[in-house]
Structure formats: structure tokens, C-alpha cells
Amino acid sequence: MKSINRIAAALALTLGLTFGAAAAQSAPISGEVKKIDESAGKITLKHGAAKSLGMDEPMTMVYRVKDPAWLKQVKVGDKVTFEAEEAASGYTVTKMEKAK
Numbered sequence: 075m076k077s078i079n080r081i082a083a084a085l086a087l088t089l090g091l092t093f094g095a096a097a098a099q100s101a102p103i104s105g106e107v108k109k110i111d112e113s114a115g116k117i118t119l120k121h122g123a124a125k126s127l128g129m130d131e132p133m134t135m136v137y138r139v140k141d142p143a144w145l146k147q148v149k150v151g152d153k154v155t156f157e158a159e160e161a162a163s164g165y166t167v168t169k170m171e172k173a174k
């Protein structure tokens with residue numbers, strides 16, 4: 075009985091994650107690099123409205139980055155596509171790549 079419950083829970087989790095990824099959190103946002111602060115692990119991005127983050131208007135703001143190595147791969151003025159999530163410590167970029 076216990077193992078069946080565990081399988082059901084795992085299934086529910088998998089489905090939840092799949093739907094979660096398709097919906098709110100992971101809508102890619104287009105932005106432009108305004109400033110890079112490698113020592114602090116932060117990047118300033120100008121971006122359009124990002125409904126998934128509750129940002130209804132374009133803005134310029136500072137984000138932490140999940141992987142500091144990303145800060146070496148872009149420079150001020152680059153156009154990027156990124157995903158972010160709100161954490162206790164502030165907004166964190168969870169995915170970032172140069173826009174083509």
C-alpha cells in the first residue's frame with residue numbers, strides 16, 4: 075500500500091512540474107544587459123512586461139544570477155532571453171542566453 079501511495083505521489087509531482095513549467099514560471103523574457111556586477115553576482119536587465127513575474131510594465135532592474143559564469147558570457151548592450159523567479163533574496167535569473 076505504501077509503495078502505491080509513493081508512486082501516486084511521484085506521478086502527481088511529475089505532472090505538477092510539467093504543467094508548472096508550461097504555465098507560469100518559465101515564460102522567456104526578452105531583455106537587454108545594462109550593467110554587470112561580477113563580484114556581486116548580479117546583472118541589471120532592461121526588459122519588457124513579464125506577467126509570469128507579476129511585472130506588468132517594462133522596466134530596468136537588478137537580478138541575481140543562478141550561475142555567475144553567465145556574467146562572463148554577455149556584455150553591456152547584449153540582447154538576451156532569460157527566465158527568472160522570485161526568491162527570498164530577490165529576483166534570480168534561472169536561465170539566460172544571448173538572443174539571436
Ligand SMILES: [Cu+2]
Pocket residue numbers: 121124129133134135
Ligand atoms: Cu523586472
